[in-house]
Amino acid sequence: QVQLVQSGAEVKKPGSSVRVSCKASGGIFNNYTINWVRQAPGQGPEWMGRIIPAYKTPNSAEKFQGRLTISADEVSSTTYMELSSLTSDDTATYYCARAGYCVDTRCFVRFPFDVWGQGTIVTVSA
C-alpha cells in the first residue's frame, strides 16, 4: 500500500520561495507519476504539475511555468515541489498525489489521483 508523507507547514514572506517534500513508501517509487495539487482556502483543487520519477521529467501547468520546479530523488523515494516569487495568492494547502503508472520504458499519466499526501499548509504573509 503506497503512502505519501509530506513535510510540515511553512510560513513564508512575499517574494521568497518554498520547498515541499513528498516521501513515498510501500511501493516502487519509479512505477508511478507524482502530481502536485494546491487548494486555496474555500476553493477547489488546482493541478500544478507532475513528475515521472523514473525519468525525472517534470511537466508544469502554464500558469506556474517559470517559478515552479518539481524534482525527484530515487534514493530517498522523495519528490519535491519548489515555488518561487511567492505572493499572498500562493497561500494554500499543497498536496502530492499519485496517478498513472510506468511499465518498462512507457509511462501512462492520464489516470485519476488515487493516493494523496496529507497536505502541507503554506502561508505567505509579510
Place this chain on the structure above:
Amino acid sequence: DIVMTQSPDSLAVSLGERATINCKSSQSILYRFDNKNYLAWYQQRPGQPPKLLIYWASVRESGVPDRFSGSGSGTDFTLTISSLQAEDAALYYCQQYHSGPFTFGPGTKVDIK
C-alpha cells in the same frame, strides 16, 4: 484548458434520501480510441485530502460503498449518493484527466438536512 463546472453549489439532503451532483466539462472528455470518459469524482472532508470515489466516470474505487455511483458521457456527468449517510456530509469535486492541465470543478457541498 478544459473548464469543469458543477451544480448545485450546495445541497442539504435528509438521511436515507438521494443526493445528486452534476458536473459539466467545456469539451468532451470521452476519448474515442478507448471509449472511456476521463472523469473522476472525489470526496473531501474538512482537514483531509480529497479521496477518490469514482473514475472512468462510473467505476467505483475499491472500498467505496455501493451507494455511490457515477454516470454520464461526453460533457455531462452525475454523481449519485443513493441513500445519504451521516458520514457523506462533505465536499465533492469532479476532475477531468483527459487533457492537461487536469482540471477540477469548484465543488459541491453536501449537508445533512
